[in-house]
Amino acid sequence: MIPILAYLSARNPDRDHAAAAAPLLRLLRRTGAFEVDVVTDASRLADLSHHRVVFAATDDGPLGAEEEQALSDWVRQGGGLVAAHGTLAAWRENRLIRELAGFAPADRVDSTELVVRPAGPHPVVDRLDDEFFVTAELQLASDGIPPDATALLNVPWRYSSQVAALARPAGDGRFLYVGIGGGPAAYASVSFLQFLYRSIAFGAGQAPARVFGVGLAGYGAIARDHGRQLGEVAGLELRGVSDLAPGRRAQAEGDFGVAVHETVDGLLADPAVEVVVVGTPPNTHAEIVLGALAAGKHVVCEKPFALRLSDVDQMLAAARAAERTLTVYQSRRWDPDFVALRQTVESGSIGRAFHLESFIGGYGHPCSYWHTHEPISGGTIYDWGSHYIDWTLLLFKEQVATVSAVAQDLVWRDVTNSDHVNIDLRFADGSQASFLHSDIASALKPKWYLLATAGGVVGDWRRESVLTRGTMDELVEDRLAPADSPARLTVFRPNGEGGVAEEVLALPRRVRNAFYRNLADHLLLGEPLSVPPEDARRNIAVMEAATHSIAQGGRPVRVGA
Structure with missing residues (x-):
């Protein structure tokens, strides 16, 4: 598990950063990938030896000299800092923190509805909605972003496109700035919550650049739509199709130019295929899902999952034993x-x-x-x-x-x-x-x-x-x-x-493509x-x-x- 320090401190009694961030904290804990330590005392920033990333949402500052030096050194030695909402403004008098950021935030704009657009491509924003709305406060960069920074989110602002979130290397570590937020309404946005989760994962050094190869077992009525979605979702790629019918195999090859197999066993034997989508008739689902899991593949099963509950329980047990993902295409x-x-x-x-x-x-x-x-x-x-x-x-x-x-x-x-x-x-x-x-x-x-x-x-x-x-x-x-x-x-x-x-x-x-984006x-x-x-x-x-x-x-x- 990745250890996170969530520093959620408010100087203003009308603000409660810990309460506002509750949806994010629940999401982090629900994944089972993060161990979250929530603190409100800035002195905890003086010793980060047991953490890989700090998520800071605060209007309390500046930091003391000891905390400032420790946090700066820790980031440059490989840690990750996500400075969210008013954090950078609260720490504007801390020279070492300003050097990590490479810019100073402008004045805060009171809460308003913002149109937010990923600046991508980037692991933090890949597969986010092309545009989403967040009701939040906003703090832009006062003098532009540093040249070595990567824009993550843009907002249209008074006839210009402004960077509202960015990532920047800092020695061996990573600094991320999120200028959107400030209250519960921001955390209520599912897309923005997803962005914060990914920012924390990226700050912790999780930046997958790989692509999962996908194979379709069965090329029936909606298989072409499965293939289309796989072609549109970053991180997934169609690499093979199996079908008993020669005509459907020829159709798949013509549609997508991928390898085709007469049997499911041929598809499962292909090392380029890591995820199998089972789109055969329902009475065959359990047998094929179990075979795919035994072959070490992740599995998406078309609905209905199976015709018997005993088959479902067998598939769930096999997925747990193989430590592979198993899900069902409940697209509606x-x-x-x-x-x-x-x-x-x-x-x-x-x-x-x-x-x-x-x-x-x-x-x-x-x-x-x-x-x-x-x-x-x-x-x-x-x-x-x-x-x-x-x-x-x-x-x-x-x-x-x-x-x-x-x-x-x-x-x-x-x-x-x-x-x-x-x-x-x-x-x-x-x-x-x-x-x-x-x-x-x-x-x-x-x-x-x-x-x-x-x-x-x-x-x-x-x-x-x-x-x-x-x-x-x-x-x-x-x-x-x-x-x-x-x-x-x-x-x-x-x-x-x-x-x-x-x-x-x-x-x-x-x-669009919601199921496969989530996968x-x-x-x-x-x-x-x-x-x-x-x-x-x-x-x-x-x-x-x-x-x-x-x-x-x-x-x-x-x-x-």
Whole structure:
């Protein structure tokens, strides 16, 4: 573990740097890669022999002569100093600290919303959003940055682009300046929090320049999109594809110009492939994942993780034994409508959620691919249910107590999946949630209908069309399936006078390549996985219990997941 000294001291009684930095401290500890020592006494800077990096956020200064000399010597001998927020201004009278920085900060600008852009490429800013917003104070360099410094973040400021964060070598060590911050609002920005985490890791000497080679096991319907994302995410590179079908192998070679293999074993034998994405049908997932882990590869498994909980437990044990990363491609966690719904629930602004109804479907003939053949797919539950149950378990944190489900086969005789499946979950705290997937639903329910103790949310389907011109210049309207557009979210809150106020939520921007960016951040920098395999285990536990319930005529099945 990397030892960090977090010096969080405030001279102004209205400031509490330690409380404001709590989200950062939780993130550092959650990764398991850092040992964090939080101090408010500047005398602790006089002995840094047991630390590799100092994160300083303070308005208390100047430093005493002993602390100044010790800190300066320690950095030049190989330590890392991240001077955040008002730290450099507080220490402006310390000559040795000014020499580490190579510049003096300008006057502080009071808290305002800033547009922040990575200056990259650089290990600290690779894979950050191209632009994000932070509400924070700002202190720019008063006379420009030194020539040997590397800009990390820029902000547009009064018709100019100004450097708001930088890194600079200091002897054998590293100095980083972050001129953005000052309070809890800054730490509330996920992108800025990620930047601070990386700055600390870089200050500690963690600067991975390597690229992980990735192989796709299976080149099916969405494999090309996997390949596109891998080509856009720094730190990952597509290096191989395996597929049994010669036509799909030829397609992969033409799409990406990478090595192709007839068998998964051929892909696993390729030393250039370090990460395997398992995109084969669900009934093959466990076997291929276990083989990849045994071959020493990190693994991304398409959803559903597996069809049996026993297979999941075997995969989790194998990943732990091999000390390899295992995660599941739950890419719809980043759908803008779900992100907005989750933020509303987790904000507490509508109280505690206690009831959820969710729906997907319509009236239409199912496809003829393996997705509709239960022995391969696992059945109707495992298709969209992999996403909807995942969403439900993110919204309701309590343990699932029981699951009951019913399935009906009424119309489509040419497929083995059920036409209509309804799942009911009951949680340990009494909350309940249901999921309905129906391919014989002539009337659509809302995507989500959520009730909480102080409000509710309804996610209505949007009926969108793509308009083009035909060969005779006529207007052609292509109606999108409801699931192809984000839902329209309306929040309902009691107004205290017997009525209800309504608010239509503005959806956040979709985060491009979010899953693979997080995977690279985890492999290269040790950042937490967005989809821990234990989350996917809960998902499979619920869907397997639903399958058992259907077999028992809808009888509730105990889960404890």
